[in-house]
Amino acid sequence: MAELNLKQIADKLSAEFTGETRKLVFWYDDKAEFTEDVHTLELNNAKLYRLEPDNQFYTKYFLERLDRTTNYLIYAPFPKPHVRDNHLADTIKYSKEFFADRASLLSVDLGIDEKYKPLIQKYIKFFGAKDRTQRFYDLEIENFTKDTIEIALMSVLCKTRTASFEEVVRVVLTDSSLQGNKFLADFEKYDLLPAYWRLCEDYFGYTDSNPTLEKLVVTMFVTYTDRYIDTELPKAWKSFVSYKSGNIIAFLDNLMNSLLYRDRYNELSEIVATGLNAASTLESVNVEDMLRCDAFAFIDRMIIQWIVDRLLAEDTGAQLKGMTIPLICQERRKRHFEDIYKEQYHLVEHAYFLILQANYHCPDDFKGIVSQYCETDYLMDTHYRYFYTYFDKLKDNVAFERLRDLIENIYTNEYLAEIISKWNAVIDCDESMTILPLQRDFYSRYVRNSKERVVIIISDAMRYETGRSLFARLQDDEKCTVKFESMLGVLPSYTRLGMAALLPHKTIEMTDDYRVLVDGASCDDLKQREVVLQRYNPNSRCIQYDDLKSMKRDAIRQLFVGMDVIYIYHNQIDARGDKANTENEVFTACEESINEIHDLIRQLTDHVSATHYIVTADHGFIYKRDKLQESDKIANISEKGSFVNRRFIVSDQSILGDGIAFLPLSRILGNNDTKVVSFPISSNVFKVAGGGQNYVHGGSSPQEMIIPVLDIKTEKGHKETRTVQIALISMVQKITNLITTLDFIQNDPISDVLKGTSFKILFISEDNEKISNENIYIADKKDADPQKRMFRLRFNFKNKQYDKSKRYYLVAFDETNDLEVLRHEIVMDIAFANDFGFNV
16 A cells, blocks of 8 residues: 555544544444554554454443543454444444545545546455555556556556556566466456456457467467468468557567567467468468568478579579579578578578589689689688588588588589699699799798788688688778788698798708708797797797687787797697598688687787788698598509608609699709609599598698688777667557656677667657657676666656657667667557647
8 A cells, every 4th residue: 555545544534533522433444455554554642443353342341431531543454243243333323434445545646537436446456465556656657547557457467667568468478378377367366357358459459259368379470470471361360360460560570579588489489380280381372472471480491491492403593582592591581580590591592602503614724723713713612611511500400411412412523523623734834833922932922021020820721712701701800901812832732841831941841751841950840930930030939829819918918029920820620620530520610710810810909919910821621521432532552651641642753543643842842852742633532541531631722722811900909899789678669658667678798899888768759859858878787697787767758749640769879979779669649648738
């Protein structure tokens, strides 16, 4: 009971006890509504006496014999007994009776019109508890109608923060089950269930002689489907379509787009789909007609299956509503079920681009091969990599096995077979060593003449196409300026020789026992490479990425003090690919390498103010998912003592045989070495023991020998950040009070890359007239728990007439740049605004 109601009662009673004559006042509280509150009454010139059904005779004796001078309020928390059973009947005759009508007191206190007093009386049981009554008061409703009163009662039971029927329905559907719903049980307890179903009809057009939550939800989803499906609904569904589709669509849109409730939307969608057997019912509908609809998850499954069928038929020209397969994939990834199906859409999109090259053609000359590969052909390797990246992410990829077989056939037998054989047919031509800069000239070309400190990041086995993906990532970083070039790697294209070629040197040689020397010194490990490097630049250092990433900032700064050149060795791709048990993770390693190198550049820019980076690799690789067949293996016919690898053989003489080519080592290293490098002219391998079968390198192919070089400049002290965003949580489509409270959420916690900001939040008309106060909210919460990032704002609206036909909006602006970040359309329906015009 609100304190003001008790004060009204106390004032009325105190007025009864004025004067010098002794007075007795009897108060029979039929329903014991005030039994918990009566002892708190502050009475002037009177005392409280509590009457019980079994102490009437003693009460008569007390009032008429023991104390005949004190004024008393005699409170009885039960109905007045019949005169035959009432021992105090004669006492009451010369005393007074007091009647407290709780409904009247509530109505007066809240400013509810007298005509709604019977409605308050109808729900008087609801007001029997202090906490419920107080929460009703806290909703701060200004304009009471039958609807607003009943919505407020339901809002209290649902513990919403504002009186909104959409919020009530949201809580009913999201915070309890459809069957045995605890909120409906509360509505029934307080006689609100008929009002709930009546309002469901008013708001959502749902009417039923035997209404249930299950059928309400079916009505919502079928109505939503009807709006976005471009054909007629099945006949059995038409009876579920509501005539108030706009409200339903707005409600479900808010539910599916909410950070807090989208998972529950998915559950409700699945319940409806199962109950209606929707997947089978809509099976005959043209997929094109469902392209705009995201009511049910199975629609995405149908679209994906349609794409797979088209791709299996190699029908890359197939379209839906004028959209190509990639556009369909991109469009559906913007829809609600993106989180569930984004991997599948990415998979089929990359498959499309691979199948598009089913009739791949490679130039015949070395310059043409290099040019086409560096401009377009590398994308075949990229799409192949991403196809398997997403294929491996799927828990169940059985549905894509036939597509995988097609992709494997195109990539291996049409693309790799063509480009590698063409490459090796002309690798020994005169221009092959002049078309691209040579890897062995790396230091003199990119490092020696640098006028500022330069950080060289060498990522083991980062092949050309992965380097292009890193390039694209860095281009998106507004604080990075990056140039991309390529160079021709060494042959054999393996780690020891590739790493040696990247160091400063006068000579590189391979000894008779196949050790690699730089200027006569070994360079197999980190320490040896640092010795070589420091001969050319004393202010230089070599370090492993894994050691660097575990260092604290001060240690990293100390490491870089006074250094002109720093070589950082990163080994993610080769480390994973070179092991038989992890070689199928090599594409995952590629993506991780891109992320790690980008993060490393940002970290060093921030920690040590390094601003110049060069990213390159020692060699590339070939990866095919299918296991090698015996026919893919070339018998090893080399002489004893040769250096034999799956993709190359180094020996004193060339290896003669079908499918084998060779180059003199002297041509590759620029010396007088008489040894010869023999290699398969295709993607086949030499038959050797051990090792993996899918991931190989060392041989001659664009994938193994064309090496990326990224030259990067960054801004000092930069740490890439973005601004936190906010979203509306409250399910509000209509404003019915001049004072309204809404809930919002800060989407993500503040972090080192996500900065806080302040927002100006208000309501405006379609003519940009401000119709509410402006709230300023500072979004700076760091809590990981979304519930702790929620906040509540109160809006006071102008007391004026609002046109229901006009558009009004809740808007939010980022105060740092005054850009609009949120716009939510609402209807203004304030019945008593401007006092019906009487005070104009």
